[in-house]
Amino acid sequence: MSLISIEFLCFCLVLVLLFYLIKGPYQWIILLVASIAFYCFCGPKYIVYILVTATTVYFTARGIEGFSKKRDAYLADHKETLGREEKKAYKADIKSRQKRLLFLCILLNVGILATLKYLDFGIAYFNYYRLMLTGNTNLVLQPMLILPLGISFYTFQSLGYVIDVYYGKVKAERQYFRFLLFVSFFPQIIQGPISRFADLEPQLFTPKRFETERIKSGLYRILFGLFKKLVIADRLSAYVTRTAAFREDYKGIYLLLCIFFYAFQIYGDFSGGIDVAIGTAELFGIRLTDNFERPFFSKSIAEYWRRWHITLGTWFRDYIFYPLSVNKRVLNLGKWCRSHLGEGVGKRVPIYLPMIAVWALTGMWHGSESKYIVWGLCNCFFLILGTEAEPFSARIMEKLHLRNDMFVMKCYRIFKTFWLMSFLRVFDFVKTPRDGFCMIRDAFIKWDTFDWHEVYTTLLFPKEEVIVAFVAIILLTVVSLIQRKGRIADRLLKKSPWIQYSTLAAFALLILIFGSYGLGYDAQSFIYMNF
Amino acid sequence: MEELREILEGIHPEVDYDSETGLIDRRIFDSFDVITLVGELMDHFDVEITAEQMVPDHFNSMQAIWSLLEELMEE
Structure with missing residues (x-):
């Protein structure tokens, strides 16, 4: 059932009626039943995937919180007897257990997503290169997997929740079915937005009046x-x-x-x-x-990406970019670069390396073909270029007596950003990265033939x-x-x-x-x- | 606190850090600035800032950053 269909309109009408007739604390059950029904209408056999994600994430979050409670209770009981170092070691031990649990959950769910999204693509590449390099014509059959509805969106939303529980930002949901509603809430299942538990949870369960x-x-x-x-x-x-x-x-x-x-x-x-x-x-x-x-x-491109698909951008920022940027190995690499390659390089490494990773992942998130990775890395390239060129463009503007707050400059910057981002979008609808670059090149020639x-x-x-x-x-x-x-x-x-x-x-x-x-x-x- | 002010002014000299309470919320600091700041803080104050501490509340004002630093230095 599409969001744009008569069926969906009727579905919503009936639902609104039921939702406000029921009133009180059980309204969320209507939403849960509706969400599951909506998912089943769209493809009943795929419900198992969303249930696997919801269940594994639910139990992982409970497990992580269980460890935290155990730690707090132990530390409270042994407040007087444990020394500072012992407390630290105990906390580190619990943290590492929580981390292992979280890692397994992420591995499983990202594994499901990656298999469904990239297996066919990987096999196609394998067949192609094997044929090219060895001449072997025995093709490995592609299973032609179909992506369950909204899998990228609900997987990211669920993983965001369990990471937040691990960070201690939110408490783990106790009731499984309440959590299932958070994962499967039907209006956002098809293409987002990717909600945060702290924002959505209180709203889902508060009784509403018409x-x-x-x-x-x-x-x-x-x-x-x-x-x-x-x-x-x-x-x-x-x-x-x-x-x-x-x-x-x-x-x-x-x-x-x-x-x-x-x-x-x-x-x-x-x-x-x-x-x-x-x-x-x-x-x-x-x-x-x-x-x-x-x-x-x-x-600017940076501003564009703060205003386009905001929930995916903030997801990548909070759960990939920040953890990578403050990761000890990345910071140590930055320090090494600082002492061996200079202050400038050392400062940039902890920012640019995670950025490249985030944009490659953003590209992969959009699709399995190489054109999406090229698209992501092109975005990253222009973001870095924009940052690096800032002092240079500031000097030029100063010489030309221009300021960024001038109307003409605002229009120019909007125009420039719009067209740059539009050109990069070409990779969405062409077949290969080469086609994309050719199309961009061809857009600048033979204007008189129009x-x-x-x-x-x-x-x-x-x-x-x-x-x-x-x-x-x-x-x-x-x-x-x-x-x-x-x-x-x-x-x-x-x-x-x-x-x-x-x-x-x-x-x-x-x-x-x-x-x-x-x-x-x-x-x-x-x-x-x-x- | 003065050392912190110097670091902050190195990133955005135009901001009045005594009164500003929305460095993140009002998008004065973007993620580049935050990572630069975190790197500087870790170097200068010899503390470890982890991903879980990367929340707007910790970086919205000079006072909030200072409180985070105090908390980390106590550990």
Whole structure:
């Protein structure tokens, strides 16, 4: 069942009704049953994977907390008899047991994810290189594994929780089924956001009363998400798919247009899906973490990545980047570099090495093909370049009497960041990294060959579609600009009911008229669902 | 505390560390700055800062960082 379907709409309607009829402390059970039912609707045989993750993480967290309690009790009982060093040694022993438990849990769950995601890819590579190097034509059969729905998202969310328990940031959940709801909460299962236990848990289990304002706010969010997905993303995908398929026949502005459209397609698709997820959760009084903060208005790549897929970025920062950066081995390597290669290199090593690892992993998270790793490392390269070039660009700006807070400079930086990130996105829809680099190169040649007529006819993207696409992109940009000063939904809720309901109706009408759905369209697949 | 102030001013000299309480929350320090700071703190104060201590509350103000350092130096 897709988030964008009549079935999902009916599912939510029934659920909202039940949820507010039941009232009180048992509302979460409705959400749990609904989440499991939703998962089963999407593919019942894959439920075993999510149950394995939930169960192993649940027991690991309980085990880790058990060790902490044991340690505290032992230290309290032997407060007087144990010396400082003995206490330290005991704490270290418990910590190492907890670490082993955590390691096993991570290994198991990352192992499941990696096997499902990369086994086919690994076998394909193995077959290819064996054929090339030895001429052996006996192919190892690929099991053609299918990824269970949302596995990357729920695995990361669950591992984030168990690491937080290990760090002592949150307490382990005692009730298994409550924890299962945290892992499987249906609005976010398809493509996030990746929630933190400390944020989501209290909301899931607090009894909610029916509030019209909250329902309206949720509906605004859902409709805006549908607008992004159906009017923008699915419309633009037609042009992007065809141009990418005939990439070698098109150069210059055709490709620039494709790259520009893809930037909005992926944004509309992903953030639209997230809006639907957040809006749906809001119908049940649950506010999920925002995953986007108007990323196309970022003035640097670093800022862009703080505003795009925020929950994945902060996940990698907290659970990969920071632990690697403060890891003793990495710090010692930094010290070694400082004494052998100079202060500058030594200072950078503990930052850049984890960064390269994080970006390689981010790339791998997006997919098993090598193009995703190239994409991740390209992002890392430009981030490092941006940091290293900062003193140089500051000197140039000083000479030219320019300041970063000048309007013209802000526009230039936004323009530069937008196009750089859009060019890097090319790796998403090409087959190989080489194709990606070729496409970027080809976008800068033969600009004079562009003809709108070709777009309307051969590329099957009629004039009306082009106009609607551009108007929708402008509308999205305007809305994003307005949202600088806060959520539009919050402001609308302060207006008269007449304005509120007309806006809802207008948005619904806009989607019905201009949305890309029906025969020939596939609104079911979100791009990030495959990640 | 003065040594800490010097380290902080080496990273972001423009910040008023006496009054600022949102170094992380207001995104004055990004993850680069935090890692640079942690490296400097570990070197200067001979303490070990682990991943579990990498939470915004510990780095939002000079006072918070100092409290973390005091706690670590006591251990």
